[in-house]
Amino acid sequence: MSQIKEITPQQVEEKIKQNEDITVIDVREDEEVAQGMVPNAKHIRLADIPQKVEELPKEQEYVMVCRSGRRSMNAAEFMQGKGFSKVQNMEGGMLKWDGELVF
Template sequence: MEFSTILIIIAYALITYYLVSRFLPVKGLENLRPEQFKERVNQKSKVLLIDVREPHEFKTGHIPTAVNIPLSQLNNRVKEISMKNDVLLYCRSGMRSKQAAKILKKHGFAKMAHLQGGISTWQGATKKK
């Protein structure tokens, strides 16, 4: 087998692994439709709502009770999140919130849910900062 063929096979394997790891469900993460997510947000007791978008995105509009902890800072700020709370995560489209759940799971969090489709599917009130 030629060296270039081996490189192409390796490249395809790496791309496949990357795509599968990004799109597979995260164990312990509930995928909530917008109306389910809104119900959970409105429960307020023992719920922490985290927007994992970057600060400039958060300022353009966020769910009023949300705390902004960007995915890029989550590992360093995980101590700000109480394990006593159910953690609700959202981002723009749902991809970063899944990644955030993976990080939180590594830190021992078990009760997590995220907004399928991200804030673009949210039909409740938003607040601009």
């Protein structure tokens, strides 16, 4: 069983509205992201996470996002294994997101 905390899309939206210091990372493919992303999200495809993770500050709080929550959970578990302690997965992914989208 995963040790990754899950956060609801509504909680993510609230953190964004409150200007909390979180980084949302969208691990979907380019064509999926073209359909809209969480505001201020950083797009790093799942396949690129192993290379890009070295560029990310470990002390930052991250919320991982994909379409349904499965790929982002894999990314979150990978990051946790690399020493990132503040990584959460957005429950249900973009399928459950009903907030604002950016293109």
